[in-house]
Amino acid sequence: MRGYAREHDDDDGGVGTLQPWEALVVDAVGNLIEFWNFKRNQGRVWALLYLRGRALTAAQIQSALGLSKGAVSMLVRELEQWCVLVRVRAPHDDAWRFAAETDLMKMIGRVISERERGIVASVREDLERAERLAKDEHDVPREVLDRLRRMRTLAVFVERALRVFVDTARFDAFGALDMLRDKGARH
Amino acid sequence: MRGYAREHDDDDGGVGTLQPWEALVVDAVGNLIEFWNFKRNQGRVWALLYLRGRALTAAQIQSALGLSKGAVSMLVRELEQWCVLVRVRAPHDDAWRFAAETDLMKMIGRVISERERGIVASVREDLERAERLAKDEHDVPREVLDRLRRMRTLAVFVERALRVFVDTARFDAFGALDMLRDKGARH
């Protein structure tokens, strides 16, 4: 019976295809992540790396997940930009290796500060501009202006909330989100 | 100069196109909502209705936003299902009218409980199945099982957090999210 771990498992991280249970995990994370507007395969790559618990080469990722060379190249670069994995090269290794980031706060924080915050900010700006324009018209009813103001205020509020979140969450108020980390034990 | 409000503005809610400032608002909301995995036009419809502060007919929505009849039909049905607008028919009116829901908690609560919670739950289930399968293998390293368990635990945690949120948030801990509502004043 073909086992999960090979004898010298250092040099092959996943030739051929995944075990069924591994595929389950990888796809589950992929599906989840897809809903947060990332690519499904980004989630699958991260999950694979996290599960394996060590750095894999692009080729290993490619064959484990059944992706093309180009796709892996794109995916790891994107994930790197989101601080979701790190690219490492051992002294005399001739290939990059990729390892999963396990600090969820770091990842979420980055997504919020780079993406969510930008969106909310631009909505707020549009609402502000709209408010100025509307005020210049002479015939916009008071209640309409009022609703417009309320929307803008809400946007400002959300913007602040996000800022507070990223600024404070690092010093973990959110203990549970540190759960993926390898703390005690080994090493 | 063509004004915003017409003399007898009861019967035309938006013939032709929107005022520039209105378009700004509507599109801003559309862009925002798109990022929460809804259709851009769903956001635009809601924003229009909220801004106008009264129920509009499908035809009015259609011409104000420049959509097709079919699109409006789809959009309002979907929004209705998410409790984002209500469909009303006045006594002797021969057309439905649609009004924006202003209780943000109601809307968010519904989205979380119907969509987000389902996703997280299905991920948790997959992780549980994977964990059982992995335990049946004899050669899965302890650390791997451990990471798998941690992922599952995190999923369970998130699931609980979402449940708590939808169950308690109704009795507004989140005052700011009630901001869109017309409370005091008129009426």
Add this chain to the structure above:
DNA sequence: GTCATAGTTTAAGACCATGTGAACCGCAAT
């Protein structure tokens, strides 16, 4: 009955995101 109006459903097409495969670059070994 016919006609008109309001709304729904559907097939077809436009559009966009994602992945592929091949060409390409850079480097090291021979």
Add this chain to the structure above:
DNA sequence: ATTGCGGTTCACATGGTCTTAAACTATGAC
């Protein structure tokens, strides 16, 4: 210089989502 290997980039194909146009249903007026 040539070959091999890791990695990147790009044009194109593919697939999914959204919108439209048109057919269709329903309902009320005449």
